[in-house]
Amino acid sequence: MIGPEALMHGTEVLDKDFRAPVRLQAKELHCGLGMNGFYCKPAWLQKYATHRVFVAVLAAFGFLQGAAMGYFIATTNAVASSFGFSHDLVSWIMVSNEIAQGVLGLAISFWGGKGNRPGWIATCATFQALTCFLLLLPHLAHGTSPASTKSGESSGEHLCLSNVTVPERQSHDAYHFTLVLMFLLQLGAGLGGISVLSHGMVYVDDNVEKRDSAALIGEVIALRHLGPYMGLLLAWRCLSIYSGPLDVEPKQTSSEWVGAWWLGWPILSTLIFLVAILISMFPTQLPSQAVKEMAASIVDLARGVRIQEPTDPKESSTGFLWSLRRLLTNRIIVLNTLATVCLQTAMSNYLALEDKYLESKFYIPKPSEAAGGFQDPWTSRLIISLLKPPLVALHILVSGLAISKIKMRAGRLTGLHTFIALSTAIFMFSRIFADCHSLHIEGESEGRLQLLQTCNRQCGCADSPDFSPVCSQEGSFLFYSSCHAGCKRVQYLDDVKLFANCSCVQDALGNEKLHQAKGGPCNDPDCNFSWILNQCFTVLTAAMVGTRLVGNAILTFRSVQPKDKSLAVGLELTLVGLVAYIPGNLLYRLMADSSCMYRGVSGTEECKLHDAEKLGLYINVTSGCLMFVCALLSGAVWHFARDLDLYSDEDDGLEMADFPRRRDPKISSRHATPAVKRRKEDPVMSGEDGVTLRREVEQMRQPEEQEFRFNLMDLSDHMEDSMETSSPNRPLSLY
Template structure:
């Protein structure tokens, strides 16, 4: 294909980087797609799952800058292969809690093979019914062990990501010409997006199977108590990571074409690179140079605020869809990972085409990043308005208070087992509806009777209304879900359209010898200020609007129902505020990027290179 055509001939380095990046994205999107199932299985509050998810960012913070500086001078493909091997260990550790602790008692009770008379037989005492005496509180097994194991797995993954991100991107850029960089970056980003798409799709498929595929469940996967085979995909991902690490290990330290270009470089550039030594003092000098680089600093601040506001959508979007629009975990995951990411891919490809064809200036790219922020804020504000009245009605119910009709039923430790009354209201359990008996029809469906809370609002028909059927009442939020999906696809498209421009600004605003270190340092800063606190903060917000906890003797467990209306307003308005603040820093990037060179045609005169050499030499002598 001729030079300047689109799509370009993607260099081997870009193909390798994109493919491996896709596998990494596949793993982390799979975790996001199964996070609600993990919360149910191990009774984890959302703030705890948010803490688990930042384990990789903590280790990235501790290792990224040093690995980017020191390993960047070594055999980068082999270091990247090591990172993939570490990610394989991460995937295996993520699956290990299932093999250690099994499917769990709550899941087993909802299968035909584990039906027992004490739980399902209508003639026996049912712990979900209104009891005249306080039931024994059985201390549940400690859930901290699987939580720690999941956190350790995430922590280990951050080391692999540090090696991969800081070295892979610089390896790809160094082994291609600058004229091909915009198109190459956009196409590689497109290929990388296939990873999250496959990751969410894999999660959707795995969650359709019951947590123990050999057993026959009594409920459908539309039931909120359904636990899918969350562990299955991690086994597949482990195998993929190991195979990828092997092939990447075979790559040379430098591709022949890149070596030829390097040998033709001018003498000044050669001397500049020769002045770089592997020492802590040189690294500190690199930090000083980057701190004085206003484009680098402002771009990082803008990214920090954007990521802080948008991180909850990356991690908790499937959970948001489940709670707000009452969709199954499989449906929520599939919508997030296929339809929405298709628009992200379109945005990346279109932006790559525009940048390759028209070669906009650095200022134009920075201006577009600011416009992307404004569009994102407007879209998130639309999320506030896209609510579902039926869902708000269902999830606004709180557990009974001491002076309510269930005060004598002792429902404190009754697990979430929803029932639907004739008034089309979903109750947390038969106990919370005040039901004292139940009947089973020929199809095995349960009908609860004597539900004193249901008839309390209609004294004339109290005896006729005091019954309920097993399962939650049907809620139709599909129309609102489609509207939300449309807005989300628009935001994915717009956000992805600025990805190539932002990456080019990050690569071109620093010198070649600082490139790997700048990426590593930027990743550290963003992790400390955004990726670590943001999931914890928004996880805490999610928990603060919980109205039904899966309470046990030892802890509150996981949340089953949320105050969806209040939650929708709080999360979206707070996220929009952070992103809006970040848009102002893009103005600073736009102002200071006027002299930034993006393409080969803009190479500075040789005397400017010599001036840069003299300044670097003088700086070194002073230190």
């Protein structure tokens, strides 16, 4: 009898002869919760088992995951200053998320892709929620101020003859305990990212029409990139709440400010856990897609079309090694993955050093770490930082919609990727010639700084202070900090810091009456124009690179067997994590260290200021070369993938090739109906052959006709769109 094997509700009796190519289990098509044979699947919940609801829930998880990442980045420096973490350690903590994806990407994507993908997403989300909540423990166990401080000024301005506040760790236990929890949180974020990209997006692609996949995937990726924006806003609100010792409350711009960095973690943890519960309710396959596959298989079986299964284990095996071998011998996948690795290595490491480069090039100090970067005296940089995530998310969303609406061909899509990579490479090279002839810092000689001079030797300046430039009032001399300028008093005038009684300014000008200085670098029209141009190009580059993400995912999914989609994403995450964030990160660190100009009095501290010409030359040339290689690899992808079909739902074959299929000999021996007559008469068959075939099919279906029709309609209640009549020439879905 023609029909699905187990496509009925559990209360109905199933005939053993009730068979079809599509083999489904009823419990896999219902929304609900349960384990060990106990399931809760209320009837009112089944109408939500649609791709639109799943995309909304998955996008919500991606948004919260991005918010957690943004909150972590914004609060890490506050945690580091409280517990005494070094800058190098903090920088490795920042990239441990991507390194975790590199280590676990292949394993998680492969095993999750073979099982219940919503269940895997929910499990990873639950683990991430748990690690977010655990980061609250250092505050509960060690109080609001685990680091004690020596007495000093509360203004945060290190003036001449002022006491310098030096943090001291009280307990090694608090240090190591917090460090372990931060790495655990990054591990949870890495697992969540793997699951969203390799399980969530593949689940969406498998359960929607191919022409709609790009738009829906674009929504998920766009909200995931918009999440850090919300995380930054949450961090700004939490860090603006003082949670340090109550006997003193410094200014928020001071390095002594202790914000409530822990306050946002229980909020994010709760929201992520709620979304994890919602994701876990979705079935292994959405009912609408199951019905479409079942109907297509029934039509093909009635027409006598049979799939000829491949006998070569290279194509048919679902094992890990065979699947990985298929990917590594797929030219499109290999070239596209290498292009992504080059792009990610260049962009991620360049952005990690961008603040240091701008600080050295334009003498613009980094934003206050204690306030998560929101106490930035440079309004233009603050505005750009806040606008970048929404603009990138908007470009991702628009690119996904454009690909779906106009059905951009693979040739044009890969050509666009090549153009973006080449444009970014040109931009990187052009930054080498940015014109900014700033004044040299007093004490600079042959690429080194000697800050201690006769005029400030008795000021008691810190051994390794952060760069905080001050300029003499007439704008001709630049000093490393107010203490090194010998300033003894400070006042604020409309958010502008004015220093007075600056002994080094008096010596430089040779006039005791001229002793004032103002905070910030000296004004230079050329530098101002270069600064604005640099910020605009930074946003434009980020937006252009963002438009590659959706097209890259679609290209990956259409270049492999459906069963290898998750592993293909995992392979990309693995190579990016292990190459871009380990050797790539070390390479950029080496370039930064080789261009260091000041490491404190002892010369062994972390670098405080770099040689702008050397650092700019190193990172711009390296990043430009990597982007140029990315453009070449993208061009090679265009050559091999320009004829790839991206939108046909009928092409579910193996890497751009279908297996041969056999028709039943009895049907094959009959005369074919002319094409014109088929269009005018019965869409299935006409003439004597059609009557004979329909009679045979009706005899086969008659014993269970009523029961089959009931169950098919019952399943169709789960469909959000009406099932279209399958074409007689529709090929069988191979997987």
